[in-house]
Amino acid sequence: MIDLKKLAADPDAYRRSLAKRGAESVDVDGVLKAQQDVTQLTQEYEQLRVQSKELTRRAARDEALRAQARDLRDQQTELETRLRQAREELNAKASWLPNYLDDRVPAGDESDNTVIRAAVLPDTDRTYRPHDEIAQGLGILDTERAAKLSGSRFYVLKGDGVRLRMAMFQLYLDMVEGQGFELVSPPVLAKRFSFYASGYLPFAQSDNFGIADSELSLTGTSEQALLAMHADEVLPELPVKYLGDSMCFRTEAGSHGRDVRGMMRVHQFYKLEQFLYCAPDEVEALHLQMLDNEVAFIDALNVPSQTIICSSGDVAAPGFFKYDVEAWFPANQTFRELTSNTNLTDYQTRRAGIRTRIDGKMVHPYTISATGFCDRHIAALLENNQNDDGSVTVPEALRPYLGGREVLRPVG
RNA sequence: GGAGGCUUCGCCUAGUCCGGUCUAUGGCGCCGCACUGCUAAUGCGGUUUGGGUUAAUCGCCCAUCCGGGGUUCAAAUCCCCGAGCCUCCGCCA
Numbered sequence: 001m002i003d004l005k006k007l008a009a010d011p012d013a014y015r016r017s018l019a020k021r022g023a024e025s026v027d028v029d030g031v032l033k034a035q036q037d038v039t040q041l042t043q044e045y046e047q048l049r050v051q052s053k054e055l056t057r058r059a060a061r062d063e064a065l066r067a068q069a070r071d072l073r074d075q076q077t078e079l080e081t082r083l084r085q086a087r088e089e090l091n092a093k094a095s096w097l098p099n100y101l102d103d104r105v106p107a108g109d110e111s112d113n114t115v116i117r118a119a120v121l122p123d124t125d126r127t128y129r130p131h132d133e134i135a136q137g138l139g140i141l142d143t144e145r146a147a148k149l150s151g152s153r154f155y156v157l158k159g160d161g162v163r164l165r166m167a168m169f170q171l172y173l174d175m176v177e178g179q180g181f182e183l184v185s186p187p188v189l190a191k192r193f194s195f196y197a198s199g200y201l202p203f204a205q206s207d208n209f210g211i212a213d214s215e216l217s218l219t220g221t222s223e224q225a226l227l228a229m230h231a232d233e234v235l236p237e238l239p240v241k242y243l244g245d246s247m248c249f250r251t252e253a254g255s256h257g258r259d260v261r262g263m264m265r266v267h268q269f270y271k272l273e274q275f276l277y278c279a280p281d282e283v284e285a286l287h288l289q290m291l292d293n294e295v296a297f298i299d300a301l302n303v304p305s306q307t308i309i310c311s312s313g314d315v316a317a318p319g320f321f322k323y324d325v326e327a328w329f330p331a332n333q334t335f336r337e338l339t340s341n342t343n344l345t346d347y348q349t350r351r352a353g354i355r356t357r358i359d360g361k362m363v364h365p366y367t368i369s370a371t372g373f374c375d376r377h378i379a380a381l382l383e384n385n386q387n388d389d390g391s392v393t394v395p396e397a398l399r400p401y402l403g404g405r406e407v408l409r410p411v412g
Numbered sequence: 413g414g415a416g417g418c419u420u421c422g423c424c425u426a427g428u429c430c431g432g433u434c435u436a437u438g439g440c441g442c443c444g445c446a447c448u449g450c451u452a453a454u455g456c457g458g459u460u461u462g463g464g465u466u467a468a469u470c471g472c473c474c475a476u477c478c479g480g481g482g483u484u485c486a487a488a489u490c491c492c493c494g495a496g497c498c499u500c501c502g503c504c505a
Contacts, residue, residue: 043464046474052485053474059485060432069485234422234461355461357422360443362461 001350002097004035017100020107020312027093034090041083048076095202098317099347105312105321112311117295119306119328119335128330129390131383132262135161137390138382139411141263153252153266160408161378165270167401168373169245171300172272176243176293176372181274185245186225189216194228197352199318199344206253209267218249223369226275227348235277235356238365239286243372244273263379264336271374274341277349277365279358287321287343290370294325294339297373300397303380304328306335320345327380338380339371 007014011028018026052072059065106112135141140161146154157165173183192215195201195208200220208217219225222244230240248271259265274290291307298305310322322342326335346364349355356365385393390410394402 039464042474046464049474056486057432063485066485073485236422 001094001347002099003346003350004031004094007097008032008035014097014100018098020101020105021098021315022313023098026097028097031090031093031097034086034093037086038083038090041079041086045076045079045083048072048079052076095196095351098203099199099320099345101312101315102321102343104309105315106309108311109313110311113308113314113324114311115306115308116323117307119304121304121328122330126388128383128386130262130331131329131379134382134386134390134392135262135379137410138392138408140164140408143262150267152260154268155263155266157375160402163402164378164381164398165375167398168301168377169272170401171398172297172372173243175297175300176274179241179289179293180239181241181243183245184222184226184242186222186229188219188222188225188246188249190219190224190228191215192217193231194219194224197231198224198227198348199316199351200224203317207251209249209251219246220250221248221271221369222246222273223275226273227352227354227367230277230352230354232353233355234362235354235365238356238358239276239278239282241274241276244271244275246271246273248374263375266375269375272372274368274370274372276368277354277356278368279356280346280363280366283343283345283366283368287323287341287368287370290341290368291323291325294341294371298325298327298338298377298380300395301377301381301385302393302395303338303377303384305338310340315342318342318344318347320347327376327384329380329383331383336376336380338376339373341368341370343368 002014007028011032015024015028018024018028052069055065055069055072059069106114132141132143136143138160140158142156142158143154146156149156189211192201195217200207208220210217225246226242226244247268249268250266252265252267255265263269274293276286276290278286295305295307305325305327308324308326310324314324315322319342322340324337324341325339327338328334329336344367346366348367349364354364355362357363381395382392385395387393387407392408394406394408399406
């Protein structure tokens with residue numbers, strides 16, 4: 001939710017932001033009108049309440065006034081109904097307003113993303129095999145059996161694949177030691193409200209798996225839980241930093257035929273998420289700190305990567321400013337998104353009713369949602385650290401967490 | 413699945429039986445001031461949140477006692493539905 005007072009004060013500033021998103025169809029005037037209606041009805045209602053309260057006070061000792069008081073109450077009830085309807089209309093409309101965009105966000109689609117840190121690619125003409133072939137060779141990935149079990153866009157991760165995931169988990173914890181993160185493993189089933197609060201609903205209605213005969217859906221990221229679990233709270237101090245540990249579930253609606261092979265775009269994957277609440281004046285520094293964590297981790301996996309500022313078309317509705325880190329996938333000679341790091345300003349905390357006191361004033365804290373690592377990192381690691389015989393050299397940083405092993409060898 | 417208890421403005425709490433200055437009590441914490449020759453003690457005052465009014469402050473007004481609905485001139489208080497927490501029993505990884 002954006003700040004409606006700020007919107008009313010300068011609608012054109014918001015319209016410019018919408019234009020950059022290509023979202024001119026959003027009904028700004030309708031929201032402003034609905035807001036005025038609510039304000040006006042509220043004032044009328046309050047005036048009636050004053051009269052009603054006064055009359056009630058006197059009616060306590062004077063039965064003759066009770067008929068009159070009853071009449072006033074009925075008027076009040078009627079006005080209350082209209083006020084409630086006006087509020088509902090305002091909420092329904094306002095929930096469709098995306099966040100403002102930072103001035104630094106380039107207008108356009110994916111092709112307009114701005115590279116702010118270039119990758120250092122290996123100077124070689126050797127050929128690389130795609131990560132899924134390497135993984136199958138190592139016997140750590142089984143997509144055929146996953147298809148029998150669950151269908152397409154799933155994988156069974158086995159043996160050293162699971163160990164790699166656990167090793168990465170431990171390495172990540174050690175690398176961000178001292179930064180004040182609390183490790184949290186939240187539920188992956190959440191109520192509708194949680195998806196609304198985090199800004200996924202109503203925009204991305206079809207992205208999540210619902211549970212039949214239940215209000216619950218599977219979360220696409222622990223971000224949704226780490227936000228909603230603090231709904232309606234006043235946070236005593238900032239920043240609050242979490243590492244969210246969870247499986248993530250996504251329908252991948254609208255991505256038919258893209259990345260159907262391997263581990264890149266699936267219905268279920270593991271992710272360790274960096275999620276934090278902070279004061280507005282510390283958001284820039286923390287945003288960069290999260291980015292540094294991501295890059296340092298990917299570097300530690302010996303995976304070349306570049307950092308980009310995402311263009312307007314690549315920033316989801318609740319986002320204000322987003323960095324992506326893209327890993328080099330040498331088999332296809334292409335960069336693919338590995339991590340995503342968004343400053344969401346107070347958009348989510350407004351929706352969730354999360355506040356904090358800064359200099360004695362109640363304000364909505366800012367949130368940052370940034371990937372720590374996820375299963376895609378395994379794919380990037382395998383593809384970039386493969387050897388010609390199909391084995392994979394374990395990056396040095398990971399070796400202590402894999403019993404000192406230096407190489408993962410193909411089976412049979 | 414069964415039975416019972418609980419939910420009050422940061423935390424704890426009075427008030428609910430029997431509706432009416434409840435305009436919600438007190439303590440802790442916090443803030444301000446005063447005092448004391450120390451960042452101790454004490455005293456006085458303030459301290460829910462959201463909205464409205466205002467250029468803004470002060471003030472004033474409206475709402476707010478887990479959520480929703482109902483009864484009533486009037487609801488923290490009575491009735492109904494729901495949520496959450498707790499205890500005991502049952503069942504079960």
